[in-house]
Amino acid sequence: MKHIKSPVVDKVAEDTKTRGLVAEMLATIREGREDAVRDYAKKLDGWSGDFVLSPQKRDALVAQVPEQAKRDIEFAHRQITRFAAAQRASLSDFSIETEPGVMLGQKCVPVDCAGCYVPGGRYAHVASALMSVATAKAAGVPFVIAASPPRGDAIDPAVCYAMTLAGADVILEMGGVQAVASMAFGLFGTQPADILVGPGNAFVAEAKIQLFGGVGIDLFAGPTESAVIADETADPMTVAIDLLSQAEHGVNSPVWLFTTSSDLAETVNRILPQVAADWPTGDVAMVSWRDYGEIIVCEDNEQMAEVSDKYACEHLQVQTKDLEWWRDRLRNYGSLFLGEGSTVSHGDKCSGTNHILPTRQAARYTGGLNVMKFLKILTWQEIATDADPEMSEVGSRLSRLEGMDGHARACDWRLQKFSGKTAFDFEVSQQERYD
Structure with a gap:
């Protein structure tokens, strides 16, 4: 096994400054409640409007969404909902008589309230609104709060439409730590969330971590990760494009190539910067590739599988022969994309599997967001x-x-x-x- 390209920067170190700032903000909001949130929103986002999106403003934002965009969002919603509904159907209440007169059973009960955070920084995360809100509703959660930071004088119209279509009961025009805290504490007339879900920046992720225990969370999330497993049959251009497409998430989003082909490795390493130069987001992707990108050449498929399971990446693409072998062999990943026809972008946007997934090797012990995250498996017994x-x-x-x-x-x-x-x-x- 050898590295054709190694990362320049080590794994992201724990940001103690972020931890301290978030702890201070949460303490201030816990004490000052809505007034503290208003202060932070004005200071950090320049926002002094209403936080709860009114029905009139919601309708006005939805009216701004082009019809084709609405149809695309509706397509993605159908896919995500169908898959989530199938997940829900795979779980059931049951009872069993383990001994004469001894009845044991379980009930699958949704939480009362879910808080879904939808990022709104560099990109308008329309798909994230569907992934969190629609999945919660498919699980049977009766009350869902969705929050996203305003962009100008409102949240993004397409994000608003996605939240509405997915069934959000309340929408907060609010971002960052103050949004997470507001959902957790039940501020602005909402009920306290039982679970907080959704991706976000380092401050949002840290707020969820610090609130965990008093409220449930989906998973511990870091920067987006993606890996490609490829053999000599893979197309170098496809591999390069798929790596760059995920590196555009942010300047600290690592992407990795595991391959048995030295020729493929060298070709991808050579053409990837050329491809990035033609992309509007290529500068962001190239910083991530420069600092965190890796190419590892392995001796055989088994070694590739071992390396991949060790990295336990968030998104894992396989572009090789014998896809069934890889599907059966691989164990540690957030979501798996088999074959050249499957790209992570499909899963990120519209194919139906959830894109809120474990990072930083958390795939060793958990999968991504799914209906089970919103359900409590309650057991009961009756002994005659x-x-x-x-x-x-x-x-x-x-x-x-x-x-x-x-x-x-x-x-x-x-x-x-x-x-x-x-x-x-x-x-x-x-x-x-x-x-």
């Missing part, structure tokens, strides 16, 4: 009185084995009440059973 004695005997013994006498006595009481055994009788039967 004639089935209780055996359960109480075992429960009592295990409780005493752990030194928890109070737990044991709760079982002892039921044992005596439902079977007529005395505490002495139970001690004898207990000794007999272990003998």
Whole structure:
């Protein structure tokens, strides 16, 4: 294994300054509530208007969206909703009788309120509005708050339409830490969110981390990552374009190429800057490629798979022979894109799988945003009185084995009440059973 191109900058270091600023802001908003949010919005965003989008303004923004854009947003919404609905259908309530008279079960219950953050900095993140709000609604969340920073005198009209189409109950024209805090604390007449989801900058991500525990979050997110696995059959131009398309997310968005072909590696490394020079966002992509891009040449497919699983990247494309082998072999990624016909841009925008995905190797232990994130799997049990004695005997013994006498006595009481055994009788039967 060898590096054709190595990163110039190491993995993003923990930004203690960001952590401190976010902690200070959250403390101030927790104390000052709406007044503190207004101060931050004016100071940071130059915004002093209303925060809750009125129905009249919402209608006016939607009216600005061209019809073709609306049809495209509607197409993406159908794809995302269909996939999320299929995810929801894969989960079900059930009950099972594990022993005669012992019924156990589960219920899949959505949270009461979800807060969905939609970024609005360099780009208008229309698809992110669909990914978060539509998925929450498909899970059955009854109340969804969506927040996005204003661009000028309002949030982006297309983002507003996507939020509306997806079913947002309240839209906040607000961004940054103050938006995340407002949804978490239930400010401006909204109810407190039970879970916060959606991508954002370093301050938004840090706010979600610091609020976690008092509120749920989707995942710990960092800058966008993307990798391509390619063999000698891959088209170098396709690989270069796919790498650059993801590097345009930001100047700290790493992209990686894992390949068994030295020729492919050298060609991609040579043509990639030439391709970027023709793109309006090529300057951003090239900074990311320069500082974080990597090309690793591996000995065989198995080594490529091992490297890929170690990196556990957010988006993973496979442009090789035998796609089925890769689908079955790979284990650590946020979302997988198989074959030259599948690009990350499809998943980012409209194909239906969610684009809010784990970064920084979190794919080792979690997948991306899905309906399950909005659901609580609640368990229940009902033990009939004639089935209780055996359960109480075992429960009592295990409780005493752990030194928890109070737990044991709760079982002892039921044992005596439902079977007529005395505490002495139970001690004898207990000794007999272990003998």
